[in-house]
Amino acid sequence: MLKNLKMIKTFINKNQIEELEKQKRVHLINSLGGFKSVSLVGTSDENGNENLAIFSSFFHIGANPPLIGLIFRPSPPERDTMRNILDTGFFTVNHINESIYKHAHQTSARYEKGISEFHVTGLKSEYKNGFHAPFVAESNIQLGVEFKEKIDISINSTTMIIGEITQIYIPENCLLDDGFIDLEKANTITCSGLDSYHKTIQLDRLSYAKPDKEITSLL
Amino acid sequence: MLKNLKMIKTFINKNQIEELEKQKRVHLINSLGGFKSVSLVGTSDENGNENLAIFSSFFHIGANPPLIGLIFRPSPPERDTMRNILDTGFFTVNHINESIYKHAHQTSARYEKGISEFHVTGLKSEYKNGFHAPFVAESNIQLGVEFKEKIDISINSTTMIIGEITQIYIPENCLLDDGFIDLEKANTITCSGLDSYHKTIQLDRLSYAKPDKEITSLL
Incomplete structure (x- = not known):
């Protein structure tokens, strides 16, 4: 049996969501997404002018080829990061x-x-191995990404940018034999909502799930 | 000045990524995405047969309307969750x-x-407020989502499903006045890679950033 400390829940329906004051709705809906990857996206324009922006909407699309996605809010205003990605x-x-x-x-x-x-x-830009865009020197895990595709999401005028990871920099003591990266050892953190930052404590790594087979710990 | 305990990094280039043994590449690329939201997606078919699947590719698309996205791996094999979403x-x-x-x-x-x-x-399904799909009773934060749009990502044959959040259930003591949800109080966890689960420790909530203004703690 599951140990279930049931919490008393508040129910918010569609009408109530729509009627929320704007900033409150933004905080609420962003919080519902759970803990998110948070990273700094570095770009430069064709004249080498650098831009750096925080994103919490970075997600995995596939491993072969290694693709990630980013969501951009509607333009205008002009989004420097997106313009630099499309230009360069x-x-x-x-x-x-x-x-x-x-x-x-x-x-x-x-x-x-x-x-x-x-x-x-005061963050330091770093250029290496012929990659056009600037890395953040103080970051322990750095990815060089090539633009692949732009998809317009008409329903709310946002844009998804898909890129392929072509350069990976990771602390050598954080890469395990099976390819898993120990993100805690690399000090990577996570975020929730619009403004909350969190470090993590690993609970477990679990074995590949199969029907009729008990899951075991990989640690 | 930044305190920067610099770690010695391994560089993996595009050719080396391509040459990695398949499972190792899958672990590596999935790890690069950082900490991710992880959730159970509940559906049922038109006859009421229930399905439950774990997803770590759930992301925020917008707050007004409240939209989220999910990435599905290529079909075939048939993806029960996606079929149920499209059917119902x-x-x-x-x-x-x-x-x-x-x-x-x-x-x-x-x-x-x-x-x-x-x-x-042994997880328990729960139906409430006329919503067609089953919620997970043991989950402290539950969202009812209506299908809005399907976008085929041709570059790797994956599919993005966009849905609108129309029902929200959250523990009443986890919702703050400004709309922020204290996910740690709700016991929500995060994941990394394919199989690693983590709880979190909040570092801080930071004030809205403005040029020439010091960031302060909201806690």
Whole structure:
């Protein structure tokens, strides 16, 4: 039997969601998505002007080829990160750790055109192995990503950008023999809602599930 | 200045990614996505046969209307969850907590057609407020979602399903005045890679970022 400490629940229906005050709805709906990957997306324009932006909408699309997706809110206003990706074809995804999450959060401020978030936050850009876009030097897990496809989501005028991971940088002591990365050892953190940051404690790694077979711990 | 305990990094390039043994690549690429929301998606077919499946590819698309996305791997084999969503128009998303993550993981086993993952795992289905699809009774945060749109991602033959959240159930003591949900109080957990589960410790909630203004803690 399951141990179930049942919590008393509040029910919010469709009409009540629609009638919520705007900022409250934004916090609520963003919280419902659970814990999310959060990362810094680095780009530069064709003249080398750098841009850095925090994203919590980065998700896995497939392993072969290695594809990820990002959701962009409607334009206008112009989205510098998206424009740079479309103009140059490249971006970086940099995991956020406990030392830099406040700097990362600060990149969400609306700076004037021409101001680099690297400059104002003090995060350091890093170029390597011929990749066009800047990596975040303080990030322990860094991905170089090539633009592959843009899909317009007409229902709410957002845009999905799909990219292929072509460069991977990971701390050498965090990569396990079976390909799994120990993200806790790499100090990667997670977020919830719009503004809450969390570190993690591993509960377990579980064996591949099969019918009629007990799951075991891989640790 | 940033405190930066620099880790020695391994570089994996595009050719090396392509040459990785398949299972190792799957673990690696799934790990790169960072910590992810993980939830149980409940559906039933037109005859009321229930299905329950674990997903770690659930992401926020927008708050107004409240939209979420899910990525499905290529068919065939037939994806019961997707077929039920397309046939009935409804599904539930149920957050996973520490008491049920092993049961949740077990739903990823390939059961024969006609076998309900509710039955084999012992998780209890729950119907309420006229919603067609089954909720997971042991889940503390439950969402009723209406199908809105199907987008085929041709680049790797996956499918994105977009749904609108129309029913929300949350523990009454977890909802803050500003709309933020305290997911830790609701015992929601996160996952990494294909098989690793983690609980969280909140570092901070940060104020809305503005240029030339110091970020403060909201706690």
